[in-house]
Amino acid sequence: MPGKDTLKRHAELVDNMATRVGVDLEDAAISGKVTIDEISEAVIRCSACSNPDHCEGLLAEPDHDGKTPEYCKNKELLDRLTSASDSECND
Numbered sequence: 892m893p894g895k896d897t898l899k900r901h902a903e904l905v906d907n908m909a910t911r912v913g914v915d916l917e918d919a920a921i922s923g924k925v926t927i928d929e930i931s932e933a934v935i936r937c938s939a940c941s942n943p944d945h946c947e948g949l950l951a952e953p954d955h956d957g958k959t960p961e962y963c964k965n966k967e968l969l970d971r972l973t974s975a976s977d978s979e980c981n982d
Contacts (some may be wrong), residue, residue: 893938903938905930905965907950910960914972924975929968929976 959969
């Protein structure tokens with residue numbers, strides 16, 4: 892199991908990536924689109940990434956395209972949540 896500092900770092904990366912692609916994880920959890928367990932699992936998956944420094948660099952770029960990178964271990968989850976947000980906007 893990753894240490895406390897590693898988990899904090901990756902929790903921040905998950906939250907920042909979600910925000911960057913247009914997902915508010917807190918709102919998604921409150922509305923039932925994602926469970927707290929799914930968010931916890933996303934942090935654990937992120938902590939298994941071999942290059943979190945690249946992700947931090949990507950998130951620091953002001954012109955990021957707003958899409959989840961192909962290499963992201965949470966791409967499937969974030970894309971699902973992005974799609975759910977997009978369909979709400981179209982309703």
